[in-house]
Amino acid sequence: MPKQDRSRATRQRLLEAAVACLAEHGWAGSTVSVVAERAGVSRGAAQHHFPTREDLFTAAVEYVAEERSTALRALFPEGAADRRAVIAALVDLYTGPLFRAALHLWVAASNEDQLRPRVTELEAHVGREAHRIAVDLLGADESVPGVRETVQGLLDMARGLGLANLLTDDTGRRDRVVAQWAVLLDEALA
Template structure:
C-alpha cells in the first residue's frame, strides 16, 4: 500500500476507534492513548495524526457527522417508496445504533467542554438540516402546506427521544409499537 494510503487508513482507524470509545466509555474514558490502543496504532503514530485530544475528537465529530449523513442517504437509494411506516422505521433506526450513541456522548461532553462545543453545535446543525431534508423527501411531504414542516420536525424529535430511551435498556418492542402508531398519524396528516 502506498505511504499516503497507509496514512489515510491509519487516520480512519483512529477516528472509528475514537467513535467506538466515546459510545462505550464516554468522554472521560476516551483519551488519545486509549483510542490508539483500540485502533492497534502506536501512541506516537496517533499523536502524529492528532497532537491533542481535542484534535482527535474534533475530527471524530466530523467523521460521525459524515457517517450519519451517509447512513441517511443510504436508507432508500431509489428515493421515496410511498411506504411511510418503512421510512419512519428506517429513520428511527438511525437513532438507536452506535453512531447515535457516539453523537449523544459528544453532545453531552460538548455541553460541558468549551473546546468541543462550537464545532459540535455547528456540525449538529448541518446533520439536522440534512436529516430534515431527506425525511421530507422520503416521506413525500409537501412543505408548502401549513404545519407539514413542523410535523416532520416533531417526527425527528421523536426519533431522537426514542434513541435516548434505548440508551439504558433494550426498548425495541415498545419502540416498534410507537413507530407503527405514529406512522399512521403521519399518513393521515400528510395525506
C-alpha cells in the same frame, strides 16, 4: 500500499475507533491513547491526524454520521415506498453506537467551554442533514404549512426514543410508536 492510501486507512481506523470508544467508555474514558491503541496505531500517528482530543472526537462523530447518512439513502434509492420502513430507519439512527457516542460528546460539551462551540456546530450540521434526508425519503413537501415541523417532530421523537433505549431495550414500545408515526405522517403528508 501507497503512502496516501495508508494515511487514509489510518485516519478511518482512528475515526471508527473513536466513535466506538466514546460509545463504550464515555468522554472521561476515551483518550487519544485509548483510541490509538484500539485503532492499532501509535499515539503519535493519532496526533499527526488529529492534533487535539476535540479534533479527533468531533471529526469521528461527523465521519460516522456522514457514513450513516449515505447508508440510509442507499436503503431507499427510490425514496419513500413504505413510510413506516423509512421512519424505522430514521429512528434506528438514534438507537445505535453513533447516537450513544454523540450523546457522550454533547454531555462533555455542556461542561467544557472549548468543546461546546465545536459540538454545537457539528450538531447543527448533522441535524440539518438528518432533516434533509427525512424530507427526501418521506417525499415531504415543505411548502405545505406544518410539514417542516412535522418532519422535525419525527426526528425529535426519534431522538427521544434513542434516549429511552439507552438504559433498557425499548424495542417493543418503539415499534408501536413507529407504526403510529407512520399513520400520522401518511395523514400529514398526503
